[in-house]
Amino acid sequence: MSEEIRHEWPLFEVFVRAKRGLNHVHVGSLRAADHEMALHHARDLYTRRNEGVSIWVVRSDDVVSSGPEDKDAFFAPSGDKVYRHPTYYSIPDSVPHI
């Protein structure tokens, strides 16, 4: 069983740019032997109906992400800096275009 799992192709995450001017967005994952095959599979799997003009594939192993458990500590620094938001500043209504 472990023998067979070792033969399983690695997992890749797929990102598709839907049209020019937009960011690449994560759409899912797939299995492939290498990057080139991952690109071809991604085209066949995620863009069968003109859903994209560009594709990125990334080995899932290479993705580093923040964990939900350290959400509070990780994102806390942005919570108490209200002065980063435009609504923090009061400007009289009579002042135009600001």
Place this chain on the structure above:
Amino acid sequence: MSDVAVAPESAGERAFAETIEKDQRVEPRDWMPEGYRKTMIRQIAQHAHSEIIGMQPEGAWITRAPTLRRKAILLAKVQDEAGHGLYLYSAAETLGADRGDLTRRLIEGRQKYSSIFNYPTLTFADVGVIGWLVDGAAICNQVPLCRSSFGPYARAMIRICKEESFHQRQGYELLMTMMSGTPEQRAMVQDATNRWWWPSLMMFGPPDADSPNSAQSMAWKIKRHSNDELRQRFVDMTVPQAEALGVTLPDPELRWNAERGRHDFGEIDWVEFKKVIAGGGPLNAERIAHRRRADEEGAWVREAAAAHAAKATRRRETGA
């Protein structure tokens, strides 16, 4: 403190309950109850297996489609089913399931797939009726799953539902074409409708009173509507489509109930349903044997591609 007597609840449990309560999505790395994880893996895997096994009944007609147009349509449709299976395996893998392991469970008979695919496709009219009734029933089931509480599953379902609409319409159009043909062609459509109607109704699962996991799935917002409610919706949607097509649905008890504002219909043969689920349908053994053969015959390709990739990596690393 006053709440000392209350059973301790972890931060994870609280966050999970709040996510469900607020109708937000659970994401793969969030804490979730073990039962939720198991249910999700089982449901997504069964759904993925159904898509993959579902390629067989219609795939059998690709070489025999009557025109190039129908052949191209059928090829695209069967390719979509493969794609749907892969979206779903991808969703299952976010929960730590392994795709190869899930396939092994399928071909060893340890995981199930929809009972509908254990019936044979005897004529080309079956291809049309599968699109109309089987994909129609699948759409009824799947649209609410786009709001399922598990994020990757809900997102896969959105993608799948967009594509299913083509499946149903091509089937109905195929049947309309046959109904405008010869008496023999019309008889084929009626015959296929007769054979697929009841198995399509079974696709919604056992009646609510006999569906032990439903309540928990509803509480977790994996499921949004009961089996019987979705089945009723499907019947109400399909009756006018059958009329427009000019076929009779094979149920003498099927009639409009003005009081309920819905259709009444006859009792489903639950003995047959259980028999097919348990492996005793017309083609259970053949479907699995075919899947196993495809897996075994494709093994050398998977191994060769892996060996090629390993060699290319070695060469890159040594600069040779």
